[in-house]
Amino acid sequence: MPDQDLQELEAKINAAKQRSAPKPHQEEHYSQAQLAWRMVIELVAGLGIGFGIGYGLDVLFGTLPIFMVLFTMLGLAAGVKTMLRSAQEIQDKKMAEMAKDDEGA
Numbered sequence: 001m002p003d004q005d006l007q008e009l010e011a012k013i014n015a016a017k018q019r020s021a022p023k024p025h026q027e028e029h030y031s032q033a034q035l036a037w038r039m040v041i042e043l044v045a046g047l048g049i050g051f052g053i054g055y056g057l058d059v060l061f062g063t064l065p066i067f068m069v070l071f072t073m074l075g076l077a078a079g080v081k082t083m084l085r086s087a088q089e090i091q092d093k094k095m096a097e098m099a100k101d102d103e104g105a
Contacts, residue, residue, distance in 0.1 A: 039086055043079035050075015 054071030058064070 035086075035090060039083045042082045042086060043076075046075040046079025046082060047072060048075070050078065
């Protein structure tokens with residue numbers, strides 16, 4: 001009898017765990033938000049680094065803000081390129097998961 005009671009208790013616990021398990025959609029939502037923030041940070045970092053280098057060169061050489069504008073634009077281009085690379089990486093990962101799911105089905 002005690003073994004049967006333990007098995008029933010384990011079955012109830014497992015059923016409760018399955019009901020309270022997080023939904024995949026919620027996890028997907030958080031992962032999408034994290035990816036969006038990653039891309040924003042990459043873009044802002046590229047702009048900031050380009051601005052900093054350009055401003056530093058302008059101060060060093062005593063020029064008009066030509067280097068600041070030039071390097072800010074280069075930083076923007078580098079940030080966009082990094083964002084596109086991240087998006088491609090995410091897309092490749094999703095395609096690999098879809099292919100894996102198709103093979104399993």
